[in-house]
Amino acid sequence: MTSKRMMLLFSLAFLASASSMTQASTNAGIDTRHWQMDSSSTLGVGATPLSGTMLALSNLPALAETSTVPTRSAPKTSGVRKLLADFAVTLRDIRYRRGGREPSTGFDCSGFVRYVFRHTLQQDLPSDSASQYLSGEKVARADMKTGDLVFFRIRGKRISHVGIYLDNGRFIHSPSTGKSVSISNLSEAYWAKHFVGAKRPSGLS
Known part of the structure; x- marks a missing residue:
């Protein structure tokens, strides 16, 4: 298998993975419109395919942990x-x-x-x-x-x-x-x- 064909297959796999990540983020209520890949993520010869993914993950907004702490009411008269x-x-x-x-x-x-x-x-x-x-x-x-x-x-x-x-x-x-x-x-x-x-x-x- 030629290098070009391998690169093409790898590119398609990466795009499918990114699409799945975007869909999952949408389902979780995360706005992905501000996610951008840097120039090094361009899928060309000599590019580093995973750099865009790492950038996207680094920009992922932290999900706020919502924990309900039970409030203690004052003692009531029986x-x-x-x-x-x-x-x-x-x-x-x-x-x-x-x-x-x-x-x-x-x-x-x-x-x-x-x-x-x-x-x-x-x-x-x-x-x-x-x-x-x-x-x-x-x-x-x-x-x-x-x-x-x-x-x-x-x-x-x-x-x-x-x-x-x-x-x-x-x-x-x-x-x-x-x-x-x-x-x-x-x-x-x-x-x-x-x-x-x-x-x-x-x-x-």
Whole structure:
């Protein structure tokens, strides 16, 4: 086989290969219009057939790697805790009444807490704040979650007040005579002074 014929066959094979590469690039969404072969890729005697291919490959735009990194959402309040908090908030503005256990009569602090837990978790808590403090799991202030109970000593050493923790230092409670169910914050001087700790009722453990 003569050198000319071999060169012709080689040229045809190269053109077929280049055509396949262009088609594949088109299918991959790559714009090949800017690809050009330098003068040394001219298929003539003494030319280096592969130089054009190497140039084309060197000009091939880098395919961007698209990797989806899952975003981590902030922790959400669990369903039962949210239900409890939402229900408690619906009772805002019901007046305080010593010994009160129902919305129709008014609430004292422990009666309010007891009513909320009974109607959301079907859990019967002890009837007074001191007894409620003795039940449940102790929780560090930094670990308090929505629905945990917060306790206070207003007078003396005995636990005498309780509320339901919401979030960000806020808690909802039935404060005292002349007031009604409302939201306060543990950062307020009065409540910070009398705060004792938090407990987690078994229904939330």
